Amino acid sequence: MPDLTAARAALGRLLAAGSDPGAYLSRADRPGRRPAVGYVCSYVPEEILLAAGLHPVRLGARPGPVGPADSSLQSFACSFSRACLDGLLSGLGGDLAGVVFAYTCDSLRAAAEIWKTRRPAGSFYHFLNLPARLDGPGSARYTASAFRRLAGDLASVDGARPVSAAGLAAAARLTAAVRGGLARLAEVRSARPDLLPGSAFLAAARGATVVDREEGAADLIAAATVLEAAAAGSEPARTGRRRILVSGGFLETDEPVHLIEEAGADVVADDLCLGARWLSLPDTAAGDAREDCPAGDPGSGPCPSPLAADPFDRLAQAYLARVPCPAKHPPGPRFDFVRREAEARSVDGVVFLLQKFCDPHAFDYPDLAALLAASGRPSLVMEIEQGGLTHGQARTRLEAFVERLRAGRSAAGTGCGAGTAGTAAGTRTGPTGRGAGKGAEGR
Template structure:
């Protein structure tokens, strides 16, 4: 199957998550909503389908009753969709406690969306010491118990070990795709579809398609775009913004985006107990605004990745009212200037409908590159 056909297949999934949800429900499967760094391997091992929730580009009405205006629009739109019944049929939602906004989402969900059980996943700030790893494991054990209550599904260590293999294979496939896409004739919108569709498909199904696509990209024509950039942020999936990237011939050669490659950097190690292995995986994770790091190693990581992929600049898509991302931008900007890399900061929001200012900024940025 040609690359364009495979990309069209993934675009259909990325653009129609409700259709994908209905498909799994029609097959008799139970679906659990997941988001940032939730233990999808556990959900998968219990015979359930993990599906991502990252909000949507939409107007917020009902969620305003629970949130002030000055909070991340991703949280607001997730709650808005829940209140409006867009997640009807989902058996539970797992929400981690990685930032203040996520904490409030979980508490608001309990009161606003009573028909879908909320399962908390509480992570430690100090994830690397032994006590942090034990804390993470205890959180996973609670998730297992809550999933059993919410869905009636059963847990086994053997099944989790098998699911960990499935997810490690998917991680490798996504990393390979990202490397292939760096130099391939693929648009920013098409690249986004590959990552976004991963949130709405079983990993084994997605892996099979992505492996074929990567092979096609490696064998196919190479990009002639010279405006090579690394993109960083929480989300980079807004169609209006991606169109501006493509209209200006921007080639995304790497990313540091929360719902894209950040999810696939770290594999679960082999250990006797698979729950211990998952806890160790979380301890091994780094280079993310939501993971405590007093040394800010993420800043150097971004610059290193940009240089390794021959990027000429870095575009930071700053989610409005995202305090962790905002705190990191100043050191990122300084590091870029020191490394001789152009950098651009664009504020994005799930409620944005007009991207004229972003278009002007990206056009000028391209010309400066």
């Protein structure tokens, strides 16, 4: 058995920080002690916060009942937005120098508006007013202008420094190192889930959005190096387990993934906010060396780089090119990504973890499930609320699903039980015959 002690220690640090950001931020030995700024959407560029000399912290939800947010947001706001607001109102907001919200969806927009009026006096607030459309002729230009506005506003945070091109370049290298480390771990997760289970990978990803990024990058690279060596020098310990891709939004806890693993399957791939979709961000540091690039359109003149010379334009290009969140239009690239990823990772089945009241995912689900079914991959949909599942029912449904995958038979026509809130779709097995699977809007 390879010695994984160093990897466990590195991943343990990330897991601890991700589980309790408040405790991590208040640590006296937190590297740098830079002012911490929370953010709620993976379209908020950490690069800009880092370049401003700040410590970005991805906000999520704490498991448990909703507290003060209940008096501000109705129960049909998506559970993630309620939980984010609840965390801020419950005290996390006081640990932060400020919060950056972004236009993501209707629920998060409302949470942002409420936090804007409820935040402690002097707490920095910025709404990153991003487009919903990624394919318009003005989308990149508009996104870059929103990024510049954020950079300008951050100057009002106590302890922030002006965002410079050099600062953005350094930040891009750092975030690329973090995502690079995670991407290596994602490969290990896929090839050797016995060494790095999907739940441990997701815990590391969550921690990487909380810890000091230098520290995080070092831990991720250290863990990846150990695990890659271990994978190269050993054979898989377990066999016969089914391979699962999980699809959903921001997972606040590893509990749903743990349950899948306990049911006898490995989560070897994902389509998650804090997973593959985030990691698909192009590396904006790649074009740094091209000092001969003229300003202006990317790829013009003697500059062969596909990336724009202006750092904000370059960031905008990258964020528009990543695998999109379902709240962004068009959805085709995400549909294509999930289909390709399921194939490339030899996935047996897909588990949709739908955040309660998350409209964008819920609208995509039926056609995406049909697309997967058309390529012979059954799926199971489960609703999660504030990170959790109803244990007894969830375990039974997951075990039945994994059993079906293990039996290797098609689930055609059998169904797999209704969703927890009355969604009728359980297992999806075939195209609906209504254009499902095109994954593009034909624009």
